[in-house]
Amino acid sequence: MIASNQPSVIKVRVKRQDGPGQAAYWQHFDIPYEENLNIISVLQKIAAKPITRDGQRVAPIAWDCGCLEEVCGSCTMLINGRVRQSCSALIDRLLEDSPSGEVVLEPMSKFPVVRDLVVDRARIFQALKKVKAWVEVDGYFDMGPGPKQSRTQQEAAYPLSECMSCGCCLEACPQYAKVEVIREAGESEEAYRQRVEAANSVAFIGPHAINQAVLFNSNPTGQFKKAERLEALTEPGGIQVCGNAQNCVAVCPKHIPLTTSIAQAGRAVTVHAVKKFFE
Template sequence: MAQSIKVEIKRQSNPNSPATTEKFEVPYRSGMNITSLLGEIALNPVDVSGKQTTPITYDSNCLEEICGSCAMLINGKARMACSALVDKLRGPNNDQPITLAPLSKFPVVRDLAVDRSVLFENLKRVKAWVPIDGSYDLGAGPRQAPQIQEQRYPLSNCISCTICMEVCPQFNDVTNFVGAATIAQVKLFNIDPSGSVLKEDRLRALAGDGGIQECSFAQNCVQACPKELPLTEAISDMGRDVFIQQVKDLFTR
């Protein structure tokens, strides 16, 4: 008998409909990841009872852990579907079902797809960009010292997957905490020679409602980050800089 993979998927046809769980069995192939597993279901969307259903809706793009779009709960853990291997998810006897669910802290769009626009609103709030629009020739930019490049490179690897926000106990509707990814991007652009022109604006934004003071330093983010960003280090550094900026503002008003 051919080996099969048991999958249980939490589904929701629209943001207001009740959630249900559908079970599938998919033919096993060596080296499958969760994305390819969902692709197999799309080829033959029939559940274990033989009932015809619809393909699973989920976000995906690069298939190589760069775009950050395929984050979901896999066996209850926030992970990237493209890098989660089936062989490591089926238990020691390869008989445990794999469970898939949408990230729990973001509004569901459909099935495993969620609305993560809050991250991008937070990035706009802290002006996480270099303020050069490229519409005219500014000449050569300031040089970056190798020490600055070494600090910035790990932070530049953020893929906006929002896993750090999903696992953070402080990221919720009560605190409106901006999350570790946003704070790390503030550090990334504040230590950029061109981006530092907006440094004070970014620090003042982090001092506001839902800012860095909401962080409880649980460190879940740094443990869960698929790109191993130095998130807790960034939070500590920005906490110091926010405090210094507040003192400066206190005595210059």
């Protein structure tokens, strides 16, 4: 419940950045305390009245959010140093755990900053393309139901398919390094995107994508393309980059068994390689 020593204001420190490649700086805001606020409500209050603790009127803070109930993955950021969704980060809970009584907001460090707390996470979706995270059906005509599946199969697959591509596992992963490509003056959006994709394509795909490969390799129809996904996992930036730090599973807001998936994928890749050797 609410601590009895409620503060009169919530002290918020925000790491800001005006645009890609620019220097970051800090600003402080004091928000009148109310019960049951989350980080989103605090940012909304700052947006409505963007005045710093020193009374300076500043541009509103930019941030991403969507569903506000932790299923869309939009609002991921670093809150008091920990990567998580800002919608489910409740101020009362944060204050209990923060001796300084301060709330510190920073953009994720593994993705290029677009502005303030907004980062570019296109690389996450690019990795899903690389591992062919889909079921290759013939088409969308009516062909009757899919293959029967046991309850056990469903209960194994469902948690893996809850991944909302939020990026927490990537922020926490020591092997996942930031890839930033700065847009050149006069460069078209399309040309810039192509350079970004080329740079991303050889960098680590990350735990989330390995987990998706495992999910689709376990699907009765998805497994027909198992070999292609395993090949993708062995390319540059593939599963071999994983250093087994196990940070990913600890920060996943959906408690997806990422390390189990990585272990499974690791074994499957080895078996696949041995088989290929004897082919």
